[in-house]
Amino acid sequence: MVLHVTPKGLFCPAGDFHIDPWRPVARALITHGHADHARDGHGAYLATDLAAPVMRHRLGEITLDTIRYGEARQIGDARVSFHPAGHVPGSAQIRVEVGGEVWVVSGDYKLEADPLSTPFETVRCHHFISECTFGLPVFDWPDAAEVAREINTWWSRNAAEGRFSLLGAYALGKAQRVLMMLDPTIGPILTHGAIEATNAVMRAQGLPLPETHHVTPETDLCARQGALVLAPPGALAGPWARRFRPTSTALASGWMRLRGVRRRRAADRGFVLSDHADWAGLNRAIAETGAETIHVTHGYTDIFARWLTEQGYDARVLRTEFTGETLDEAGET
Secondary structure, eight states: OOOEEETTEEEETTTTEEESOSSOOSEEEOSOSSTTTSOSOOSEEEEETTTHHHHHHHHOSOOEEEEOTTOEEEETTEEEEEEEOSSSTTOEEEEEEETTEEEEEOOSOOSSOOSSSOOOOOOOOSEEEEEETTOSTTOOOOOHHHHHHHHHHHHHHHHHTTOEEEEEOOTTTHHHHHHHHOOTTSOOEEEOHHHHHHHHHHHHTTOOOOOOEEOOTTOOGGGGTTOEEEEOGGGGGSGGGGGSOSEEEEEESGGGGSTTHHHHTTOSEEEOOOSSOOHHHHHHHHHHHTOSEEEEEEESHHHHHHHHHHTTOEEEEOOOSOOOSOSOOOOOO
């Protein structure tokens, strides 16, 4: 078998490497910089040149080699290449070929293009290891332009009434995507430290993010009334968020498609926005690979594998420690 799961993660015996391992290994190929895929403690890392800056920011001093999209590299008896996943800047699907048999590890992905990430690229293969974070029919994403209008309308109304608009979004990828959707003429944009640090990394890469202001203990919030405040989801319920009064809170996540999630998180609004493929996107991506066998991981795996089997695929559940999109990222202060 070209790839199989070990206690340390997904392993390729022919190349003696792991892909997104969850325990320390000698050599790790990394799809992208989110913490459930890029962990510390590995001897050596390989990731795309576009993912490298944020990985260094998050993991510190690591032995990191880079590779460009589409570049082929021979590692032992395995030929590997990285291809755009459309998830966050630098995210990749990893193609592994051994003896003419091709496997593709999707990492996290979405088919909808955005201003930040290199658009998803279909990679033909025999075996496709696919995430299915949102592998239910209820998850169908609205048009991003409409979501942008909803967010800006919410912010504008709050600003007119003198309220802060406190919006929760992942510090890597989601927050920057939201920033690109905002209308800065409405008011100032304030950021939590975890988001501002990631913004700095991406600005250094040349991504044209709008002006933001890092919230520190010295920030004069009285002069920023009506601002939009962008923070990791976990920070919304903690002491960091209590300094903003009066406020309206919201979350930007694919989970906002489920009734009750926003209410349980005590948010005033929920905006359906995800950097993962929805139900239609998952099905389309899988069909276009032409893969004979589909291995599904992190998400509604049992349900989605059963659905794929009913569609005629050889579908199997692959148990991993990946988590996909959650509402619990807190970040630093």
